[in-house]
Amino acid sequence: MNAKPTSAPKKTGKKGFETEEIVRSYFLGAGFFVVRGVKLRHGGDELTDIDLWLYERSATLARRRIIIDIKDNAQPKAAERLFFVKGLAELIQVEATGIATSDSRRSLRELARKHNVLWIDNADLQRLKSSQRLTASSRLSDEDLGELIAKVDASRSSKDVRDTFASVKSSVADRFGPSCANTAADGAQYFARMCVEAHPNSLPAQVFTRLTYFCAGIAAAAFDFASGESALRPQQERLASLTDAIRFGDDPKGTAEKLRWAQAAIRDYAPNGAGLADIIHNRFHQALQSVPAESLAEIVVKMANSDRLFNAAKDLEQAAFLIDCPEFDELPIDARAFLGAMLDFITIDRITFSQGWTPPKPVISAPAATEDANPTTSEATHPPTEDGKLL
Template sequence: MNAKPNSEPKKTGKKGFETEEIVRSYFLGAGFFVVRGVKLRHGGDELTDIDLWLYERSATLARRRIIIDIKDNAQPKAAERLFFVKGLAELIQVEATGIATSDTRRSLRELARKHNVLWIDNADLQRLKSSQRLTASSRLSDEDLGEFIAKIDASRSSKNVRDAFASVKSAVADRFGPSCANTAIDGAQYFAKTAVEAHPGSLPAQVFTRLAYFSAAIAAAALDFASGESALRPHHERLASLTDAIRFGDDPKGTAEKVRWAKAAIRDYTPNGASLAEIFHTRFNEALQSVPAESLAEIVVKMTNSDRLFNAARDLEQAAFLIECPSFDDLTIDSKSFLGAVLDFVAIDRLAFSQAWNPPKHVPTSASAKEVTTSASALSSSEGIVAPADHGKLL
């Protein structure tokens, strides 16, 4: 018997990816820090994907994380996605949620409003898709960058670069703050070091420079979020708090408790335990104090007195995805200052990094960045979904 020919078109997911890019561009233009395609992980397993993860800093003390679920297909199952995203938001403890769907049912919009879920329905999506300001982007898509990364990994017969990039992205999902910042700083060190080792001006040098920018962007956003808890404290207390956060991660007191437990275990259960315990404690503290966290923390404290660090995070993310990838010297002042501090912290020479990728100055990359933001901002005002001045009232 001959097999029945498959009359259905092959599903590639391209439409959904394009919609995610357009919605991301919209929220970038509305003033958010946005990460697309975040994998939620636990115990080494990938549990689910977050289509868009947003971070908003609307005032000195006002910070908010938002997850957006996007389904643009013939059967979006919008009600199920609404219940799913609400449960996921509670699980990872973010402040707000949203749905972008091809569904048109008014009853679901009313249900979303009742439960404080941002609702972008098919009519909204079509307006976004019809805007040349969003579709004619000067940015790479996530898929474009993924193809570059795949080429680098293929040349090395590994998936190390892909995995390192995914690890930095996934850190925002369940540990945004000091722990996420430390993961991102580790990523910046790896990517910057590899960029320096690559042939200057080559594709690997460009890709690793992009990934170093992206990792530094995540670190800046995470440290900006972490600074909110100490925003009203005196300068010396803020500096001490952020220094401990960079050294220890989310739980400085917990780390100190583990050290005390280890010291007691060495003292009680090993020969010459008392002297060995003191040696362990002394050398551990010396190792911690040798970490130059104060310099990086000082930069963070100065930049979080206003929205400079948040803007640096947005600028670095933009630089990572611009089609015309800017050099280190072409970055904005604040993004260069923060990235420079990160490079100093991880002992990567700034000059060597700046020379890894230095494209010809035939396209004004800063103008390209402004064009994307200005275009998206103009759209948000005209389309009436979320105007930049009102994005604090998103939900």
Template sequence: MSSKPANVSKKTGKKGFETEEIVRSYFLGAGFFVVRGVKLRHGGDELTDIDLWLYERSATLARRRIIIDIKDNAQPKAAERLFFVKGLAELIQVEATGIATSDTRRSLRELARKHNVLWIDNADLQRLKSSQRLTVSSRLSDEDLGELIAKVDTSRSSKNVRDIFASVKSAVADRFGPSCANTAIDGAQYFAKMCVEAHPGSLPAQVFTRLTYFSAAIAAAALDFTSGESALRPHHDRLANLTDAIRFGDDPKGTVEKLRWAEAAIRDYAPNGAGLAEIIHTRFNDALKSVPAESLAEIVVKMTNSERLFNAARDLEQAAFLTDCPSFDDLPIDAKSFLGAVLDFIAINRVVFSQSWNLDNPIPAAKEDADSDSTSPSSEVVVPPIDDGKLL
């Protein structure tokens, strides 16, 4: 939600980045799926960025997206940020908002509560910063991962890896659901393909493994969110709904209508239009049937009967950022099952992918002094509780 300069210094944003990591650790420990540094794009332009984007699944039908704006500096302009984040939330249609600020005014906390904005003020931030569980972790920061990505891009004289990673991230902001899942699966296909082509155990193999995990995590979260709309329907209806979502994206009926319109236009205006329209209709449907969406949809339906897919998303996100990046075979069982289904869907051999990166030959990560204690989603992390208006 704030523009951050490329050259980071203590005066220009390093403190803010560190605070974002601490607040992210807090929400990860509280059971949320969290993405940091999400850029909101429209028409190819970057409009703003969201410091933290959260997804919560608290029950079979209860799903919630939250955006958090973080300002930890001498002049946080907290009131302006409150108005801004409320407007942004309405624009991208998320269910809740929050502010983490170095401001100390009680009047703003009361205003935030009145407007159902989660409020984390300076006193709350200081408590989070004093928690060793949150400040010392075995995770890479976004900046650490960015440095690894930059090394791979530099070696290839391009910015493709960075750009595709940013595109997968940005998909959660304004199209979370089938369209986001498809974007993330496309990202996973690119990264997994690069991974199996890289030298086993190399830095590129590690980075592409991490980014495959991350893309699969976004896909899992987006499909979990999508499944909420049909959670109470019979199994075959849920399967059909998710199969169409994977094949068509957000608007299966709209896609079919556009195809029918195109066929009608060809039939009416093109030479030999009727025959050409029939050929296009047949080939399009044959191409759709060749997409093995049913297998992936079946896995999603089974895993969304409970919180298994949501937990797989959290575990895959954690694996993407762990200092010691785990291999495919070392992933938690549900994370491995979902990623395996994604690899099958994008025609990447699981065995070959698993052999590309192995902890027996790790590459030193950017954060060499990270603590060895794990803060994985399954670990017990003591964090203060939250309600809809404040950090308790």
């Protein structure tokens, strides 16, 4: 009797995910702001995935976005990926590209160098994988966080948390700047409200705290990028420009022009059009002025004068993924300051939010008293060496 042919093992993609995490850890350690698994969307459709999206601020005026394509498998098709990532970079208008591949052909490295593509080949990947600093991470992976999100969504019989998280990540790909920051602020408002409503210190409270940190980190990075265009302008002009960007988005002049066009159409074609157009104009501007954009703009302009805002973005992203999720009061000073301003902007009480996630502190018991608890003067002054002899 002939034995039945065994089926090929099912591909899980786990190896690729692990490589993405290791490469992400490398770039985080190198000082980049990094987002993994960014879905490029257009018109509601998902077009492709960006494995790693990086943002770098190297000087007051120097800012750079980089997309990294990662393929760690038996048939990486590195040449095809190189052409693909160059075309994608041009489409979404980022400043640089990179490839991490299991392919080791020298000719491809030379081709990448010729076209200014960062090239991480198999030998480089193996060195990264052998680094204990990169593999022994204190962070959750994207898959770990995804599992926590799935549990929260399952308890709510929805996929709202997953979809909102993905939408915020997607915004860095094609509208990084004020529009991305506004999308992240909306996400932060949604997650912070859910955190406030959740049972304190529950799994949902932890997950919503993490996602609020993440959204605030995205907003901080996006504002930092946007501030580069006006870095040399007078402070008041920068403040006015950023305030308008928070209220109107990327194109304040374009938004105002659309409003004027709508008013003209109402005035010409609607019954009692002139009066109705004036009412809409006044109420629209009243609504805009009620948005507390000035306070958030002030702290952004102040922190963006140096690298404080960029560092706050990295610290907030780190807090979102740490295995031991920190509470609000444990965040670094600048991260806490920016998140506090963001919470004020989205009308979430800081104290109430901070009470949603307060992990229990470890209890350290005092050592039991013994006859040897108090060392002699000689022992206290001269600690023993490894062989037990006094110095």
